[in-house]
Amino acid sequence: MDRVVLLVRIAIRNLLASPINLLIGGLILLGTMVFVLLGGMLDSLNQSMQKSVVGSLAGHLQIYSAKSKDELALFGQMGNFPELPAINDFPKIQEALSKVENVKVVVPMGISAAIITSGNIVDGTLEKLRNLYKARDGQPGDPKLEGVPREELALRIASEIAHVRQIIKVLRGDVEKAMADMMNAKSVEPRNIEALQRVEQDAFWADFEKDPYTNLEFLENRIAPIVTDTSLVFLRYVGTDLDKFQKSFDRMRIVKGSPVPQGQRGFLIADLMHEDQMKLKTARRLDKIKDARANGRLIATDDELKRFVKENTHQTRELVLQLDGIKTAALVKTLQDALPSKKDSIDALLSELLATTDENFDQRFTQFYELVVPQVQLYRVKVGDMLTIKAFTKSGYIQNVNVRVYGTFAFTGLEKSPLAGATSLMDLMSFRELFGYLTSDKAEELKEIQRNTGARTVSRENAEDELFGDGAEVIAEATPGIIDPDAALAGTGRKLREEDLIRRVYTQQQLDDGVVLHAAVMLEDPTRMDETIERITQVSNEQGLGIQVVSWQKASGLLGQIINVFRALLFVAVGIIFIAAMLIMYLSVLMATLQRTQMFGTMRAIGAQRGLILSMVLVESLVLGLLFGGLGMLAGAGAISLIATQGIAAPNDVMYFFFSGPRLIPQLSTWPLVVALVIILVVTVGSTLLPALMAMRVSPLRAMQADE
Amino acid sequence: MSAIVTIQDVVKEYSLGATVVQALRGVNLTVDKGEFISIAGPSGSGKTTLLNLIGCVDTATRGVVEVAGQNTAKMSERELTNLRLNTIGFIFQSFNLVSVLTVFQNVEFPLLLQNKLSAKDRKERVEGLLEQVGLKTHLKHRPNELSGGQRQRVAIARALVTDPLIVLADEPTANLDSETGQAILDLMKSLNQKKGTTFIFSTHDHRVMRYANAVVRIADGKVTGRESPQDAVAHEMEGLDTRSTEVRAS
Numbered sequence: 001m002d003r004v005v006l007l008v009r010i011a012i013r014n015l016l017a018s019p020i021n022l023l024i025g026g027l028i029l030l031g032t033m034v035f036v037l038l039g040g041m042l043d044s045l046n047q048s049m050q051k052s053v054v055g056s057l058a059g060h061l062q063i064y065s066a067k068s069k070d071e072l073a074l075f076g077q078m079g080n081f082p083e084l085p086a087i088n089d090f091p092k093i094q095e096a097l098s099k100v101e102n103v104k105v106v107v108p109m110g111i112s113a114a115i116i117t118s119g120n121i122v123d124g125t126l127e128k129l130r131n132l133y134k135a136r137d138g139q140p141g142d143p144k145l146e147g148v149p150r151e152e153l154a155l156r157i158a159s160e161i162a163h164v165r166q167i168i169k170v171l172r173g174d175v176e177k178a179m180a181d182m183m184n185a186k187s188v189e190p191r192n193i194e195a196l197q198r199v200e201q202d203a204f205w206a207d208f209e210k211d212p213y214t215n216l217e218f219l220e221n222r223i224a225p226i227v228t229d230t231s232l233v234f235l236r237y238v239g240t241d242l243d244k245f246q247k248s249f250d251r252m253r254i255v256k257g258s259p260v261p262q263g264q265r266g267f268l269i270a271d272l273m274h275e276d277q278m279k280l281k282t283a284r285r286l287d288k289i290k291d292a293r294a295n296g297r298l299i300a301t302d303d304e305l306k307r308f309v310k311e312n313t314h315q316t317r318e319l320v321l322q323l324d325g326i327k328t329a330a331l332v333k334t335l336q337d338a339l340p341s342k343k344d345s346i347d348a349l350l351s352e353l354l355a356t357t358d359e360n361f362d363q364r365f366t367q368f369y370e371l372v373v374p375q376v377q378l379y380r381v382k383v384g385d386m387l388t389i390k391a392f393t394k395s396g397y398i399q400n401v402n403v404r405v406y407g408t409f410a411f412t413g414l415e416k417s418p419l420a421g422a423t424s425l426m427d428l429m430s431f432r433e434l435f436g437y438l439t440s441d442k443a444e445e446l447k448e449i450q451r452n453t454g455a456r457t458v459s460r461e462n463a464e465d466e467l468f469g470d471g472a473e474v475i476a477e478a479t480p481g482i483i484d485p486d487a488a489l490a491g492t493g494r495k496l497r498e499e500d501l502i503r504r505v506y507t508q509q510q511l512d513d514g515v516v517l518h519a520a521v522m523l524e525d526p527t528r529m530d531e532t533i534e535r536i537t538q539v540s541n542e543q544g545l546g547i548q549v550v551s552w553q554k555a556s557g558l559l560g561q562i563i564n565v566f567r568a569l570l571f572v573a574v575g576i577i578f579i580a581a582m583l584i585m586y587l588s589v590l591m592a593t594l595q596r597t598q599m600f601g602t603m604r605a606i607g608a609q610r611g612l613i614l615s616m617v618l619v620e621s622l623v624l625g626l627l628f629g630g631l632g633m634l635a636g637a638g639a640i641s642l643i644a645t646q647g648i649a650a651p652n653d654v655m656y657f658f659f660s661g662p663r664l665i666p667q668l669s670t671w672p673l674v675v676a677l678v679i680i681l682v683v684t685v686g687s688t689l690l691p692a693l694m695a696m697r698v699s700p701l702r703a704m705q706a707d708e
Numbered sequence: 709m710s711a712i713v714t715i716q717d718v719v720k721e722y723s724l725g726a727t728v729v730q731a732l733r734g735v736n737l738t739v740d741k742g743e744f745i746s747i748a749g750p751s752g753s754g755k756t757t758l759l760n761l762i763g764c765v766d767t768a769t770r771g772v773v774e775v776a777g778q779n780t781a782k783m784s785e786r787e788l789t790n791l792r793l794n795t796i797g798f799i800f801q802s803f804n805l806v807s808v809l810t811v812f813q814n815v816e817f818p819l820l821l822q823n824k825l826s827a828k829d830r831k832e833r834v835e836g837l838l839e840q841v842g843l844k845t846h847l848k849h850r851p852n853e854l855s856g857g858q859r860q861r862v863a864i865a866r867a868l869v870t871d872p873l874i875v876l877a878d879e880p881t882a883n884l885d886s887e888t889g890q891a892i893l894d895l896m897k898s899l900n901q902k903k904g905t906t907f908i909f910s911t912h913d914h915r916v917m918r919y920a921n922a923v924v925r926i927a928d929g930k931v932t933g934r935e936s937p938q939d940a941v942a943h944e945m946e947g948l949d950t951r952s953t954e955v956r957a958s
Contacts, residue, residue, distance in 0.1 A: 002820055002823075002827065003820050003821075003823065006813075006817070006820050009809075009813075010806070010808060010809065013808035013809070014808055017808060598804065599804075599806055599807075602798075602800070602804040602806070603806070603817075604765075604789070605763070605765050605792060605798050606792065606793065606797075606798055606817070606818050606821070606866070606867075607789055607790070607792045607793025607794070607818055607821045607822070607870075608789070608793075608821055609786060609789050610785075610789075612821070699765070700765040700789075700792070701760060701765050701766055703765070703798070703800060703804055704756060704759075704760060704765065704800065704878055
């Protein structure tokens with residue numbers, strides 16, 4: 001013990017004697033501090049990202065077909081969407097996995113993207129007009145119009161006609177603008193101009209009443225397609241067992257509307273998507289200005305906010321298009337009083353209302369929401385709407401599915417994250433139908449048709465023989481895919497089928513029994529993830545389930561790799577620091593050893609064994625490394641706890657996802673401390689071993705030689 | 709008196725590149741316990757080589773070197789180190805103190821290597837010795853805060869702290885002025901008389917030789933005779949080697 005004390009004492013004295021040790025110590029301190037600080041932060045980031053990924057979509061593990069050539073990438077990979085082969089026998093997989101220890105629940109899924117159309121304003125207005133005429137003429141149509149007095153119907157018809165004429169005026173303006181711009185002139189088709197010219201004339205409207213249905217048809221076929229307002233929205237969604245999803249992903253909450261009733265078809269839109277892409281742009285911009293102002297930004301000084309105001313004052317078109325005659329007149333009067341203003345055009349009044357400054361913003365914001373919003377449709381897709389989703393099926397043709405929107409949802413803490421808020425949810429049945437996978441009810445429908453028509457199944461191998469062989473009767477000559485099932489089921493029949501589908505309640509067995517593309521696996525104990533992955537792989541191999549298992553990290557695609565990339569960068573940076581420390585240390589210890597050969601010789605002469613000399617040099621470096629490394633660890637840990645008192649605010653919406661909320665609270669983790677300690681030991685011993693061996697071999701004879 | 713060092717027909721060769729240099733060419737010498745013996749000879753005569761062999765920091769090419777009854781040729785490196793630690797004390801020409809340790813720690817160092825005494829006993833022993841060499845008041849000084857004479861006294865204390873049977877001193881006064889050198893020799897002599905420790909030191913200074921019981925003359929790697937200090941000094945006076953004396957006297 002006393003010898004160790006002596007060694008340490010000699011070491012400290014020797015260290016103090018040479019100022020270069022301060023430089024080496026400083027490097028070690030810096031390296032350790034950076035490592036502990038950033039290591040801890042990365043760990044916290046990893047944990048919060050895990051919370052986000054696991055809690056929003058992925059679950060702890062994801063399973064998908066072993067045959068898949070693409071890797072599952074829930075949050076997108078560069079380029080294409082992963083193409084996952086279907087898993088046909090989900091019930092068997094579910095049963096097998098539920099028996100694996102640590103598996104809590106398996107949630108079936110199918111991720112995809114589609115384009116939805118929400119119809120355009122003209123379509124909607126013309127539909128309303130048609131229903132009004134039908135109600136007036138006593139034909140069945142919109143049940144809400146039943147019992148409305150004829151006088152009011154006439155008034156409403158007049159208002160809608162004024163609306164249509166307002167739309168036409170806006171369109172005319174668009175066409176004129178396009179014509180003025182020579183580059184675009186060619187893109188305006190002459191027949192569109194002709195059609196517009198016709199409906200602009202008072203004569204068309206004077207005669208409108210004579211044959212409203214024919215005239216409506218003209219408007220529907222010729223005018224509606226010109227309106228470029230048609231909203232096409234690109235939508236990522238996951239088809240899933242919605243009940244199970246909501247129970248398993250407990251951060252999910254409904255923001256608007258209600259959950260899809262158990263076992264029914266339905267759609268839940270990601271709330272951020274709903275706000276960002278489906279809300280009136282004017283309203284969305286006002287919301288954003290309000291948020292920004294709450295964070296201390298000013299319209300007067302902020303370029304982005306200035307741009308928002310400018311866009312709002314110039315782009316009143318989306319509002320004006322929605323206003324029918326009655327509403328326009330009423331709104332003009334309301335705005336004249338409220339602003340107050342003497343202007344009489346709705347365009348000018350809206351522009352004035354939306355020309356917000358820091359002084360009047362709060363008032364104008366309230367006025368917009370109280371006076372204008374009730375007159376227009378705030379969201380292009382509302383809770384309760386039917387959504388038409390188009391997708392390419394596996395066989396390549398476009399399939400449509402209509403689903404009702406029950407509500408919007410968000411994940412607690414991730415409300416503002418574009419990553420978590422990019423994926424909507426669809427029931428599993430609609431999903432399967434959209435993808436051309438056989439759903440259980442379609443399968444029954446098909447059997448029914450087979451029975452009724454006497455069609456029989458022809459296998460591929462026998463097809464030629466059966467169809468064209470001797471004596472075979474030709475059953476049909478048709479090109480598959482030409483018959484559009486939606487066109488075939490037009491009109492009332494289609495509507496009835498739709499309503500039937502909306503109300504239909506599926507049993508759990510029906511939900512489970514069918515194709516899924518992948519599934520989320522929730523674990524009881526997430527720390528035992530690796531172990532469970534192994535077990536599931538083993539079970540899959542034993543029972544021939546044909547699935548592969550990946551962790552949430554892998555399943556999230558590039559996103560999951562980000563932390564690994566950061567971690568690699570950290571190791572490189574810290575590696576450079578430590579390599580520098582190691583080199584300087586090596587040279588300095590080498591110098592010190594060469595300078596002290598007489599001391600080592602003397603010690604050997606008076607009875608020190610070689611081992612003592614070796615450990616003396618090593619202890620010297622170890623003391624240096626551990627002292628400054630320890631200080632570095634303390635500094636790193638101190639920095640982390642200092643940062644943790646405030647947390648790091650997410651600099652932008654994207655970071656909400658990585659921070660799993662508005663702030664990242666970093667925590668000190670053990671591994672950077674342990675790894676740092678190992679690195680310090682390696683660096684110090686590594687850089688000192690060679691000089692230490694040299695010192696050890698110094699002969700005691702060296703003591704006898706006079707100092708040169 | 710019994711022999712503590714016995715040297716028989718010892719040859720020591722060094723190879724310098726292709727040529728072999730014989731530093732000792734068949735040396736025979738016996739040193740008895742309690743002797744205060746001086747090895748004298750001109751530079752390059754083999755004094756230091758002989759001391760190195762006795763001090764077990766080097767081994768003979770041929771011949772027998774017995775120290776405290778042990779044949780050093782048959783001992784391992786580790787055993788030789790232990791022999792040095794427990795049996796031999798060293799006093800070096802340039803003192804060779806550990807510069808980062810205090811006076812006390814320098815003297816204590818061999819005791820720590822031995823690992824036999826408690827901290828309390830070590831303190832007692834070290835302080836007692838430092839008192840004997842007149843440095844009781846300098847326990848906490850560092851070597852660079854001491855004069856040459858004071859450093860050599862510390863070195864003497866360090867050499868004696870383990871109670872060795874033999875103390876080897878290689879030109880112990882070479883780096884000291886004559887007055888200090890004499891004081892050091894007085895100290896060594898009194899310790900030799902008090903403790904009965906054998907002292908073997910090399911020198912070519914006739915004033916140093918006077919302190920010895922006997923002077924062993926060595927020239928060209930051979931012992932040329934063993935004489936009384938008086939004869940040795942007389943020899944010196946005849947001018948065998950007077951240059952250094954003159955330099956020192958001036």
